[in-house]
Amino acid sequence: MTTQTRKSIFNRPEKAYVQPYLGGAILGIVLFLAFLLTGNGLGSSGATSRIDAALVDAIAPAHVDNTPYLLKMAGGDKNPLDDWIVPVFFGALFGGFTSGAFNGRLKITTTKGPNISNRTRWLMAFLGGVIFLYGARMARGCTSGQALSGGATLAAGSWVIMFAIFGGAYAVAYFVRKLWL
Known part of the structure; x- marks a missing residue:
C-alpha cells in the first residue's frame, strides 16, 4: 500500500508529515513559551519517575520512606503527582494520540x-x-x-x-x- 491509501484506526487517510524546519520552529516556540509561562523547559523522564513513586507509595509506602530517591518525591504528605512535569507528560501523550488520529497515523504497526x-x-x-x-x-x-x-x-x-x-x-x-x- 502507498502512503496515500493506508487507513488509520479511525479510517482516515494518512496525511503528509509537517516540513521538518517548520516543525522545528514550532517546537522552538513551544519551548520558549514553556520557559516563559512556567519557568521550566520540556521533558518527560521526571514524570515517569513521579508516576513510579506514586505507584510504589500506594503499594509499599514503607519502601518509599526508606529510599532517599523516592522520598524526595513521595512519602509523608507529599503527592508525587503534584508537579508541573506530570501534566506536561500526559499532555504530550494526549497530543500525540490526537495528532495521530487527525492525521491518519493512529494504527497498530x-x-x-x-x-x-x-x-x-x-x-x-x-x-x-x-x-x-x-x-x-x-x-x-x-x-x-x-x-x-x-x-x-x-x-x-x-x-x-x-x-x-x-x-x-x-x-x-x-x-x-x-x-x-
Missing part, C-alpha cells in the same frame, strides 16, 4: 527491518527504552529535557550528553544495521 521478528523488535525496543530511561535519570534528564531545555540554555552538560547519545547511537548502529537492511 511494528516498524522493523526484514531480518527481525516482531517479537524481537518489541523486546529490543522495550530493553532499549528501559536502558535509556535509566540513563536519563542518571543524567538528571531525558533527551527532551537535556537537548531541548538544557541545550536552549546553553548548559554544557546537556551538549555533552547529546553528543554522547548520538555517538553511542552511531557506535551501536554498525552492529544492528543488518536487522534493518
Whole structure:
C-alpha cells in the first residue's frame, strides 16, 4: 500500500508529515513559551519517575520512606503527582494520540527491518527504552529535557550528553544495521 491509501484506526487517510524546519520552529516556540509561562523547559523522564513513586507509595509506602530517591518525591504528605512535569507528560501523550488520529497515523504497526521478528523488535525496543530511561535519570534528564531545555540554555552538560547519545547511537548502529537492511 502507498502512503496515500493506508487507513488509520479511525479510517482516515494518512496525511503528509509537517516540513521538518517548520516543525522545528514550532517546537522552538513551544519551548520558549514553556520557559516563559512556567519557568521550566520540556521533558518527560521526571514524570515517569513521579508516576513510579506514586505507584510504589500506594503499594509499599514503607519502601518509599526508606529510599532517599523516592522520598524526595513521595512519602509523608507529599503527592508525587503534584508537579508541573506530570501534566506536561500526559499532555504530550494526549497530543500525540490526537495528532495521530487527525492525521491518519493512529494504527497498530511494528516498524522493523526484514531480518527481525516482531517479537524481537518489541523486546529490543522495550530493553532499549528501559536502558535509556535509566540513563536519563542518571543524567538528571531525558533527551527532551537535556537537548531541548538544557541545550536552549546553553548548559554544557546537556551538549555533552547529546553528543554522547548520538555517538553511542552511531557506535551501536554498525552492529544492528543488518536487522534493518
